[in-house]
Amino acid sequence: MEKQPKISSRSRKTPRSSIFMYVMSIVIALVGIAYIINSIYYFKTTIANYVAQGYPYELVASEVIPGQLLPGLLQPLGIIGIAVVIYGAALINHKLSRYLNSIVPCETVEDVASPATAIEEIAQKANDQDVTAVVSNPAEDSKEENK
Known part of the structure; x- marks a missing residue:
């Protein structure tokens, strides 16, 4: 009875570095989403406070939107963009690792x-x-x- 060569299960596993990058991209994306929600909530609160003080809504909105809302939305979008780049790097790392493992088989202890x-x-x-x-x-x- 001939021994079948063992196919390393390591070549089928996702590399730890890719898993780390996947997790970090998700965490960074969640931070960006929380930052967007916080900015919108802060914007609504600021508008409500100025309107409660007697300022007209149109005047307050025209001043607060470019100074507070737009930076509050664009900065988190940049953070989410960084998360997408990290996720893409993890995908490339995973595919490259699988390709290299298919070319050079991993040696097992046996x-x-x-x-x-x-x-x-x-x-x-x-x-x-x-x-x-x-x-x-x-x-x-x-x-x-x-x-």
Whole structure:
């Protein structure tokens, strides 16, 4: 009975960095939405206070809309735009990670050979020559070349 090669479940999982960016984009978008709601509520309260003091609604609205309502709406839209950019970066990260995992398969613990096994395989490939001659240290080789 042949062993089937294990397909790493890691290649199918969403990367942690993508999950973090998804969560942060949602949090930032919620903050932006709360900021929009707060600005609208503050605008309505300000209009009501000025009208209660006896100012005409048209005069108050013409002064408060460009000075308070528009910045109160455009700034949160910028925050929501940042959340959309982060969400897009998470999508790109996720797709790029899946693509790279399909090209270079992830090694699992079972797939990685121990150093002793690797040395034995190298020795067998070298027709049972001296293992130390086959497995050389690159640092020692460069020192010998410099002499």
